Amino acid sequence: MRPSPAAVWHLDPLGALLSAAGALALSCLPFVDVKANRIVPGVGHALTSVLPGQGAAACLAVLALVVPVALWVRRPWLRLAAALAGITALALALAAAATLLTPAGDRVVRIATGAGAWLTLICLALLATDAVTRLKPSPARRVLYLIVCLGVLILALASGRFDELSVMREYAVNAERFARELRAHVALAVGSLAAAVLVGLPLGIFCHRVPRVRGAILAVLNVIQTVPSIALFGILMAPLGALAAAWPLAERLGIRGIGAAPAAVALFLYSLLPIVANTVAGLARVSRPAVEAARGMGMTGAQVLLRIELPLALPVIFTGIRVVLVQNIGMVTVAALIGGGGLGTFVFQGIGQTAIDLVLLGAIPIVALAFSAAVLLDALVEVMDRTHR
């Protein structure tokens, strides 16, 4: 069907907003910041002033082509392709700018992504996300897209093309520690979640079976949830420190007033409420007649729980697990303050040194981790909800 003249003027509202914001950011804010070293503030440069004429023109041409697609094209696939082309062009321009602006062999000068490039990247990423949402992909496809995205990102960073960008320079210096802290971060977030599931699931089942204790248990967990994380870390230092002092074996196992132990305990305590509350809510929504029929046909109590109640409650329980995992990935960051390790170490070190690149080295992977966890678990919940209606 040929679009009517009126349709030409019917702008996509999100596309219009993102196009305007991206264009404004790119023309008014610096594309890259050139810093004499890692801690001094940089001097902003525009895209056209750092790249040779042809390069800048090619990048701007691709970005200019994204705009009409964002404004008028309805097909999600085209919108996604345009956004990805824009991201690629911008990333290549950044890499080229960093390589051009770094004097050969210089390890002190830093070329950082400027506010204009960041904002344009975010606009393009939002355009891509919106296009994916409009495609309404199945859960399996969403996970596939995530894997492809992460794979391309890792390959691109490993290719060496971006090595002269300041965050990658910071990474090159800290590569070994980065791997260690990333592992520590994931281990703390997932480990405290696993412990919370191990304790919270039986506790939730208990609350469901014995309504009299439900209010009290949920109230206690609610109070824990309201304690600010940094305060809870502090509160836990004293008893865990005392435990380590009184019981050397505990100290040898890593249970001390500071370090990963109080962080893990605090994260575990925070994780309990969503797990227990969602287990109770999930079990409560299980159809009464189904449970009644299961008992009436001769299932034992354990069979009713494992074959009927838990499978039917699982989507709701996993919604709780999703909340906890995303929440934990964010909160592990703060654990660095008490020596818990994790990517937060870079964030707080960077703040201390006013080295913004180091902050980003910690913060960007945390956002990526939380985002990936959310996509994965959302897909899982949707799959379960579809088969467990």
Added chain:
Amino acid sequence: MISIENLAKDYNGTRVVDGVSMQIEGNSITVIVGTSGSGKSTLLRMINRLVEPSAGRVLIEGRDTREEPAHLLRRRIGYAIQGHGLFPHRTVEENIATVPRLLGWSASRISERVAELLTVFQLEPKTYARAFPHELSGGQAQRVGVARALAAEPAVLLMDEPFGALDPIIRAKAQEDLLDIQRRYGTTILLVTHDMDEAFHLGDRVGVMSGGRLLQYDTPERLLTHPADPLVARMTGLTDRAMRLLSLTTAAALAAPGSCAGPRIAASASLREALSELLWSGSEAGLVIEADGSPRGIVTVAAILAHGRPA
């Protein structure tokens, strides 16, 4: 055969079932009818020990039900409830296979049985075996619920308001299906309902409960003609008991030799339906026709009216 002996249940000092004794014949349908709170559901649930009796005992084929663990007892007894109680995360096939799986039947025996039951309940196996409960209509889901209860070929089937959630037309169909099923498998069925018409239509014998007590346990005819208690008379319907009585007998039973020009009446029609037909057409007599189309005889208004008086 099921013997219920002095069965009673107390909840927090309130007696909800009070000394009920009854003999339930094998290969028959027995209906317990009563208002809500009469204790009829509790009585039913004490038979498969979903509720443990406070006093008294239940014997099935002479064996005390307390001789084996409750969950093993329940696997031998079919159980169907109002709103079907199908497992929403399992397919129709898996739902029906529940008890055979618990009993450890072989996969081939289970799939054979599932296919047989689906066919008996007029659900095309190819279409419905893999369907999930939310894809079924109310009547289909109810049929799957009964099929599931019958899956392990139980000798006894307990049904708690099984048709309560169905609309009248589907309900009538479900009742006819149940009568067919009972004849086909010879199952001993004990059904609980609050609907007196359903009780009279399905029950070979009907027990009337109120306030935890079994007021009367008898054939539908005897309940109408010889109510043992004023409450039974009121519940069975003082105003239209003659019509109820007529609905218990078929036209075939009253057919006399002869032929007439009146309306044709199906042999399986009740006398109530036959009378209605004769009144509507203004005829004194009608021709009773067998299912195969052959004439069975005639039935007259006078004969029907005579039958509507208690003997």
